[in-house]
Amino acid sequence: ETGVTQTPRHLVMGMTNKKSLKCEQHLGHNAMYWYKQSAKKPLELMFVYSLEERVENNSVPSRFSPECPNSSHLFLHLHTLQPEDSALYLCASSQETSNYGYTFGSGTRLTVV
Amino acid sequence: AQSVTQPDIHITVSEGASLELRCNYSYGATPYLFWYVQSPGQGLQLLLKYFSGDTLVQGIKGFEAEFKRSQSSFNLRKPSVHWSDAAEYFCAVGLPNTGNQFYFGTGTSLTVIP
Numbered sequence: 001e002t003g004v005t006q007t008p009r010h011l012v013m014g015m016t017n018k019k020s021l022k023c024e025q026h027l028g029h030n031a032m033y034w035y036k037q038s039a040k041k042p043l044e045l046m047f048v049y050s051l052e053e054r055v056e057n058n059s060v061p062s063r064f065s066p067e068c069p070n071s072s073h074l075f076l077h078l079h080t081l082q083p084e085d086s087a088l089y090l091c092a093s094s095q096e097t098s099n100y101g102y103t104f105g106s107g108t109r110l111t112v113v
Numbered sequence: 114a115q116s117v118t119q120p121d122i123h124i125t126v127s128e129g130a131s132l133e134l135r136c137n138y139s140y141g142a143t144p145y146l147f148w149y150v151q152s153p154g155q156g157l158q159l160l161l162k163y164f165s166g167d168t169l170v171q172g173i174k175g176f177e178a179e180f181k182r183s184q185s186s187f188n189l190r191k192p193s194v195h196w197s198d199a200a201e202y203f204c205a206v207g208l209p210n211t212g213n214q215f216y217f218g219t220g221t222s223l224t225v226i227p
Contacts, residue, residue, distance in 0.1 A: 004156070042219045043203070090156055094215075100164075101147050101207060102215060104156035 003027040006091050006105035014113055015081060021108045023074040023091030029103070031096040032074040034066060037088040037107070049074060050096050081112045117206050119218035126194050127226045134189040134221050136204030145207035146187040148178055151220075152200045160202075163187065174198070199225045 004025045013019050025032065034046040048056035049068040063085075065077040074091055088109050092102040116139045126132055138144060145164050149157040161172025168180040178189045187204060204218040 006156075043217045088154075092157075101145070101159055101162055101205070102157075104149075104158070106156040107154070109154065 004091060004093055004103050004105035006089075006108050008108060009106065010109045010111075012111045012113060013078070013081065015083075017081075018077070018079040020078065021076040021089055021091075021110075023076075023105055025072055025074075025091075025093040025103070025105075027093060027103060029093035029095050030071050031094045032068060032071075033092040033094075033102065034074070034076050035090040035092065037090055039087075043090075047076075078110075081110075083112050086110055086112045117204055117216045117218040119202075119204055119221050121221045122219070123222045123224070125224040125226060128196050129193050132189075132191045132194045132198070132223070134202050134204075134223070136187045136189065136218060137185050138187065138204075138206045138216075139185065140206060140208065142209070143180075143182060145209060146178070146180060147205040147207065148172065148176070148187070148189045149203040149205060150174075150200050151203065157203060160189070194223075194225055196225045196227060199223055 007022045031050045033048050036044040036046055045058050046060045047066040052068050052071055063080050067075040088107045090107045091105040094102045118137045120135050147162045148160040150160050151157045160176050161170050161178055163170045163180050171177050176189055176191050178187055180187050201220045201222050203220045206216045208214045
């Protein structure tokens, strides 16, 4: 149990589908992140939420839509994705003021067909 | 610009042999330094971290890392590798007093030969 739980672990979706990824942390952290990890590419920071406000959006296509309803939950809403969006999506959390490192979830393996 | 460099994309070692994974950073002051490990299909797990003090830090699973300010390096070591250590290893840098700014290296893939 890492303290950061992601569901589902695996997701296969068609390009016209709408789905959501969920992340939940039980560590009392106040910042949460979405990363994309594609094969043979560096980790890509997608979104940062600090104190439930989005503070960073790294030029992510609008077909990805994050939501942070409270400090413990983070969602990534997906719609009309492309095959190149297939990747491992990782959620992480941290305590903003300390920068003591991130705690990661196990990720959601997304396949777009 | 801040950066983290892991010069070795892939390393192969025999089980029982020693291991050293290299990490260099570019930053004006001493950052916070981390090593993470990622097993296939899993998230990243923190192995160890350095904030200040003793430059040799001990982590989980028998790993250690040494901070060398003069070389801007934070290399990860293990005296005797086990087959279960086969994974992807990421070095990361956190910048003090900047809240959430965090930079990852591109990773080193470790293969362990029986």
